[in-house]
Amino acid sequence: MPFTLATWNINSVRLRMPLVERLLAERAPDVLCLQETKCPDDLFPFDAFRGLGYQHIAIFGQKGYHGVATVSRRPLEVVEKRRFCGIEDSRHLSVRVSAGGRSILLHNFYVPAGGDEPDPEINWKFRHKLDFVAEMNAVRAEQDDFSSSILVGDLNIAPLEHDVWSHKQLLKIVSHTPVETESFEAMRKAGEWVDLMRLNVPYEQKLYTWWSYRAQDWQASDRGRRLDHVWSSANLVPPFAGYEILREARGWERPSDHVPVIARFDLD
DNA sequence: ATGGTGGAGATTCCA
Numbered sequence: 001m002p003f004t005l006a007t008w009n010i011n012s013v014r015l016r017m018p019l020v021e022r023l024l025a026e027r028a029p030d031v032l033c034l035q036e037t038k039c040p041d042d043l044f045p046f047d048a049f050r051g052l053g054y055q056h057i058a059i060f061g062q063k064g065y066h067g068v069a070t071v072s073r074r075p076l077e078v079v080e081k082r083r084f085c086g087i088e089d090s091r092h093l094s095v096r097v098s099a100g101g102r103s104i105l106l107h108n109f110y111v112p113a114g115g116d117e118p119d120p121e122i123n124w125k126f127r128h129k130l131d132f133v134a135e136m137n138a139v140r141a142e143q144d145d146f147s148s149s150i151l152v153g154d155l156n157i158a159p160l161e162h163d164v165w166s167h168k169q170l171l172k173i174v175s176h177t178p179v180e181t182e183s184f185e186a187m188r189k190a191g192e193w194v195d196l197m198r199l200n201v202p203y204e205q206k207l208y209t210w211w212s213y214r215a216q217d218w219q220a221s222d223r224g225r226r227l228d229h230v231w232s233s234a235n236l237v238p239p240f241a242g243y244e245i246l247r248e249a250r251g252w253e254r255p256s257d258h259v260p261v262i263a264r265f266d267l268d
Numbered sequence: 269a270t271g272g273t274g275g276a277g278a279t280t281c282c283a
Contacts, residue, residue: 011274011275011283012274012275012276015275015276036275036283038275038276063276063277064275064276064277064281064282065276065282113282113283115282115283116283125282156283212272212273212283213272213273213274213283214271214272214273214274215273216272254274257273257274
């Protein structure tokens with residue numbers, strides 16, 4: 001019985017509840033982390049999740065924008081709903097969950113997109129994104145003999161050259177500018193996080209989790225980016241048993257522009 | 269070089 005975890009930027013949990021139900025029915029991950037729920041807490045679709053066996057629900061929403069949720073078949077303990085950069089945005093939620101006799105601290109993040117102009121002097125959204133990533137330096141991959149950490153979410157940065165369809169053409173596009181990718185990798189290393197999606201994958205292999213709504217034919221042009229990530233503490237690398245990017249979900253009816261990533265650990 | 273699409277909720281911002 002492995003421990004399975006999915007992360008998905010759902011772009012409105014209420015509008016896309018039929019797709020969430022499809023994912024949970026078909027794949028039944030133990031835990032699902034959602035971003036961009038765009039749903040105030042009192043309007044969250046609790047009953048739909050409970051009806052599918054996801055009795056344990058932690059949410060940190062807000063009206064109209066952002067918002068994260070972590071739903072689980074296993075008991076959850078809410079650890080923190082942290083606001084970054086002194087801004088009243090709902091972009092982080094951490095919980096504890098047990099698997100294989102160990103306690104896992106699970107961070108669910110929605111990093112700011114950063115706007116269009118990659119200049120922090122004239123675009124406050126880009127300044128905010130850089131500040132947000134800098135503040136994430138404090139989030140470390142805590143681990144000991146009995147505990148581990150996982151960090152997932154829409155981090156809105158594609159750090160490596162083969163995490164985008166054209167490295168050269170995206171160097172000045174927000175999500176792949178050097179100032180972002182360098183601070184992102186520095187932050188990941190400072191926290192001692194392992195990028196599980198790249199662990200056993202050749203460097204040259206393209207990996208995407210997001211395809212723009214603006215493409216005429218997302219599948220034909222295939223101009224994707226890896227904006228969604230699964231990180232863990234080093235002591236989860238031995239039980240890590242692979243993952244899947246659910247590319248097909250981009251072709252579902254009224255899809256999100258992000259697809260789910262499902263990771264498996266041989267823990268329990 | 270430009271604009272393309274989609275969601276929320278209010279007639280525009282955000283991604």
